[in-house]
Amino acid sequence: MTQGKFTFVGDYNLYSLVLGMIAVGVTDYVETGCRRGDTCNAVAFESIIPVWGCDTNGRAVKIALKQASRQLRLDVARSEAWLPKIVPDLGLLPLFYLDAHGGKVPVREELKIIDGLCGTCVIIIHDFIVPGRPKFTGKPAGGVVCDFNYVARAFGVLANYRFFYPDYDIPQGQHWAGHLLAFRKVEPFGLESGLWVERSDCLNEKR
Ligand SMILES: C[S@@+](CC[C@H](N)C(=O)[O-])C[C@H]1O[C@@H](n2cnc3c(N)ncnc32)[C@H](O)[C@@H]1O
Numbered sequence: 788m789t790q791g792k793f794t795f796v797g798d799y800n801l802y803s804l805v806l807g808m809i810a811v812g813v814t815d816y817v818e819t820g821c822r823r824g825d826t827c828n829a830v831a832f833e834s835i836i837p838v839w840g841c842d843t844n845g846r847a848v849k850i851a852l853k854q855a856s857r858q859l860r861l862d863v864a865r866s867e868a869w870l871p872k873i874v875p876d877l878g879l880l881p882l883f884y885l886d887a888h889g890g891k892v893p894v895r896e897e898l899k900i901i902d903g904l905c906g907t908c909v910i911i912i913h914d915f916i917v918p919g920r921p922k923f924t925g926k927p928a929g930g931v932v933c934d935f936n937y938v939a940r941a942f943g944v945l946a947n948y949r950f951f952y953p954d955y956d957i958p959q960g961q962h963w964a965g966h967l968l969a970f971r972k973v974e975p976f977g978l979e980s981g982l983w984v985e986r987s988d989c990l991n992e993k994r
Contacts, residue, residue: 794829798963800955800982801911802829805882808909808977809834814878819866819897820887824851824859831856839877841869843889867896874904880973881905886913892931898941902971910969912938922957923965935967935986942969949975950986 795801809816814836821827821840828851831838838858842848845863852861862869866887874881885897894912901910916925916934925933935950942948951968968983970976975985 794826796913796964797961798953800953800979801963801966804968804977804979804982805830805884805911806833807979808882809836811977813880813882813909815839815881816884817870817873817877817881818884818886819870819893820885820889821851821861822847824848824854824861826884826886827851827859827861828854828856831858834858836878839873841866842887865893867893867900870897870900871904874900877905880907880909882909882911884911884913888914890929892929892933894933895938895941898938899943902941902943902947905971907973908971909973910967910971912967912969913964915965915967917952917965920953920965922962923953924962925965938967947972951975951978951983952986953982954984955982 816830816836816838818827818840821842822844824840827838827840836858837860840851840861841864843863843865848861848863852859883901885894887893901908912933914925914933916932917923931937939945949970953966957963
């Protein structure tokens, strides 16, 4: 497994999870905010599925594309405009890694698009606050606190989803970004026991 310091910001549990899910049936890897392609390229190197990505930073995307891989489909675009164009071309079980975080965080718009256009899929929202686990940084951009309350409405019908948080220890001296993992209309799969915990109270959430 190629694991750079920057792939999923060094979180090798998350990287292993993604590769494991690809091994058992994920059809496409889709990353919003791919920047220089550190994570996209690592995933492309370890798999044969299409790897889609977009970023508003044209110079960064140019660098990403230098590491030519036939699977890479990267565009310079705002994720909110790009997702509706590419989702119809995806296979039956895409995995979305939502990491387009700049001055504005388009995660709610991205989720609404995915919820409206996708059947089964897996979604990972990066830089997400993990309740009770402060070592997982939320790194909210533009004053946004990216927690479950912030995104809940964008998922539409919550009963279509199962949600998980990371529940593993972080190596001494490191801080990894937290994430929320959502399985839409598919039984959760690929989760190594003890490393993720289900957010079981989501169906009772006040909306
Ligand atoms: C945290 S960095 C992404 C790191 C990258 N995912 C990786 O693993 O190497 C966030 C990126 O999101 C991009 N970005 C911000 N807003 C965006 C938007 N609306 N659409 C697409 N990309 C966006 C920024 O240009 C920046 O490169």
